[in-house]
Amino acid sequence: MRKQPVKAEEMHEVELMIGRILRIGVVVSAIVIALGIILMLIQGTGGYPNGVEPHGFGTIMQGVLALKPYAVMMLGLFLLILTPTLRVVVSIYAFALERDHLYVWITTIVLIILVIASIIGYLGR
Template identity: 50%
Template sequence: MNDKKTDIQDVELAVSRWLRIGVILSAVVILIGLILLFITGTSGYPGNTYPHSLSDIFNGAIELKSYAVITVGLILLILTPVLRVAISIWVFMREGDKLYMGITTIVLLILIVSFVLGKA
């Protein structure tokens, strides 16, 4: 019983570490985008145009367009709790908890469908 409690605590610590890494990484990327915005004084796009697809966003980030870099940071921030849901599925599978594994899988599928239908 004590070993199982230790395993759960280890998993929770690992998950919290990944969440912290995701938030810090997204904050750093957003900060880089803000610094680029202040240095260049422009979003990197002419007029009121902005990237609307993931490929445009990532290509703009590679070109160091400030708006695209900030958007990548926001995408990372959005994906951080989704990673938590995916890790939870693995944890419940490891524990043999089929009910919560099924529920969490449905939640992950709903998140994925909402991203696809929302055109991320």
């Protein structure tokens, strides 16, 4: 026996969750970037010599733990980039709840493209 499709109020809750994810992601990343700017104003430097900046996630996190302003701002930008990717992941979940298999596949392909583009961008620096 086939289960009933998801009710409209359940889908409304998923849409609200997606909206919250986007808002929270943007606000958190803005706060982190602002903290980096404040640290830079206090320290008077980005925390790295001229021409040197963290590239990998590990080096960014090391810089954040050392309170290097440029690394903190890079973390904020990373969070900002991650926000719409997380929205795509939640959309896959929402389409799966609706049992809309076509859109689950399409959105999964979009997620794969995002991940591949991120990897290529990371490796290409």
